[in-house]
Amino acid sequence: MEKNFGDSLKKYLKRSGLKEKDLAAFINYDITSISKWINGAKLPSSRNGEDIIRKMAKCFADGEGADLSEEEVADSLRSAWEKDLAYQDMNVPGLSGSLAFVDDRRAFFDLMRKIFRQTGVVREKSIEICATFDVLKLLGHRFYELIRELPSLGIHFISLQMCMDMDEAVGDYHFYCETLLNMVAGFERAEITIIQSERDMPRMLMVGDLFYVQILHMSGDEFAACYSAAREITEKFAKICAEILERPDKLLTYASPENLRKTNIQLDSYSSERQRLFFNEAPAMLLPDSVMDELIHGTENRSYQEYLRKLKRVFQKYTCKAHVDLILYSSVISDYIMTGELSLGNVAHQMEPEQVKAHINYLARCLEENENFRLFVLKDTSNMRTNFPKPPSIFIDTNAVTIENSQRKPNENYHISMYPQMIEMFANYFDDIKQKPNCVELTAEELRRYL
Template identity: 25%
Template sequence: MFGETLEKLLEQSGVKQYLLAQSLQYDASYISKWISGASLPSEKNSVELSRKIGAFIADNATDEAAESLCRTLDAASRAELAQAVTSALLEAYGDSVGARKPVRKSGDVSFVVNPTGERVLCGASRKRLNLERPVRIVIFADLYQMSRNAKLELAGIENGRFAVRRKLKNLRLDMVIPFPRDEESSVYHTILIIHMLANYSRLNFSLYAGEYARGKIICAVDRNYVFTTLLGDSARCLSNTLCTNAGASEQAYASMTAMINQECLLFLKTDLGAMLRDQYYAQSVLSPNLRWLMGHMTEQLLPADVFDELLAEQPAEMPLRAHMEKAFSLTANVLGFSGARVMVYESAITNYALTGELDFFNRRLTVSAQRRLRHLTYLRELLLQREHLRFQLIRRGFSDDFQQITNPCVFLSDTTGYLRLENGAYEDNILLINGARNRAGFDCFFEEIWENGGGVTYDDRRTVGAFIDHQIDTLRMLIRVEEAPRA
């Protein structure tokens, strides 16, 4: 609970209670009462108080203690540690508030009626998982009946950012969600699922569809705990049940994983090399009804001269060079004659203009400013002079929940569909959209944002040209600064 979590964090960080009390401008007796469980901070002040405690612990822990806490809370820096401590305290606070509801307990099983909210991965009395050893988790979750905060927790999004910040392949997470009903399909849910896939790509993660996930959230951590939430209408949480018996959780994990149908796997893991070798890349370009949603700049829209120069600079022993040349040639020809529809986030072009980072067949390259200038000049000509190529820019994201997350790339056609996730690592980020029903859902998603962009998309060629011209002007200014003689 809150007091136990606070005590452990203070002990592990080496921060004294009286120093924390001074920084908060509280009497030290308040800290003692929180730790003992005699009292809790008020709900009104809980968020701000947790933030202050998180910042104080992160700033005042010794280097050794901070490193230990970062491992425990999966944080990569002191700044991330402050956020992680804050999240841990808020989670524990919610558990403590929920625990003051009427609770029935029997041994290692507790039951709460009408709790303050549903939880996903952890539940009340969360046990911190030892991520240095293999951990196996299975979750059945009715994504479409959950509250907004619970959906974000399920997707692993904290404070507008991904919660998973390093590779954890010894953590296996299998998740089952139902297919959305017609009234549940939405742009928000599709983007949420894509970001969930990006966040959990650093784990051993698989996402399945199953109607047995409706109306509930069940999380089983093998030989650790089982947590169950029953959901009502309008994201109402009816009850929570927690079992911390190791044997029972092992049985629950085995039973739940046995229910999963491998044919209901929603996305298949692959890589660009395999896509080039087995001609899937070529098929995705040559298939009719080409539709792209581009969250960052990739090789598809390069001019031929820049492509040739970048390829020539790659190591001579780089595999699949001939496949890359063929794939690019096919793409250039298709864009010259087909009625492809392309949507690009403004942020993708802006970030590329400023940083030069390019996704080149899922390899991170940094393109020089002069080449970027040629690239964007070509892009402007491509988009404004070829009438058959339909193009839209996206001003912002489609939800404020994801504003701080780099957008992914989605490539669709009548016979293929795949994602290039943006996980910052350029590995474990290529997924094939599996199953006719799942592909149909992505088709509907694209048509919805293309036809009804909600005020965040535009296709007026004059406005599109003006935006690209601004990026070109920015690049020219950067080039002048780089080439100017230093005093």
């Protein structure tokens, strides 16, 4: 059993200078119950827990020399109690014993649904999943359906580490790209790490350090897996799983905005001769020199000034002459013209109407002067996907693919891959978007009509 509540009790006893017997007398409970709550052997019941917590909070706040807020103590104890209660309520075989066994797919996914839900409570609206196999392929749509449910349960953060066989993935690129983009779009923060699968790797799955599963057999309707939530087992296998997944050669990994700026990823992308760009926000590219100069002079941050100067040179010399396919939602163009909101280098700008007009006109001019620069719009009446909102922005060049969940503010949710087959996979997916009935190529004149 988890001991969040017991550890909190111990902390407040120490801070207030009270003994267990003092607390027992104040709340009118036997000292044996207090001891069991502290060591994690028991918890206050669901029926009496709220009343007990309020009395405890008053006791700690009223203690001689105590410098504690009754409300803050109550909130802290309540949060710890609810976490432990949720862990206890998992109520599955293997919680306090050794390994348990399941040989039915439906029973397995019912078990995983319960574990995911309860883990989100125990781990404060977040969930961490580590798998030494391809969970997206092996566990299929049922696993993805479980992931899709999590945001509606209030889970804001997901960390997924998994393996993938890239030879298989390229052959089924639409499934992988769609699923990965859905997961990034569906959470306030997602950190997805993928490594290359190797032969004979054990099929282990860890949900945080709380739950361990090993798939023993899957073939047609046949299914077998062992699992446990016993602490001595989960801690052991969490270490093994981490060792397998801790490799430097990652196929896809989370990247912070600071690292992207330091490594000039965006500058390199705009310098590439071949670019595929999907923006789910105003297009932060090909701003005319006059607008770039105004932005440079308008900031006192020297580092950002230098970044904008470099970006201006890249737009001048490379981007306008490159082979570029740019996809935007039709509403993105309209919203940009109306609001003037633009994020450039992960810095938000409020553009003036004349600056926006100059930007759109310059994009139109690039369309006229460079036959390899093409602009496509997606009609919002028919979304690419129905499961989650608009997908993250996708930037693909000859050296990397970058996924940016720019709908989340601040823009801190980036993923990047420099693995050739991963780039190929997303490039194929991008080119498929252009073939959709709701994707239309615009001429320069049609773009200007938005103004």
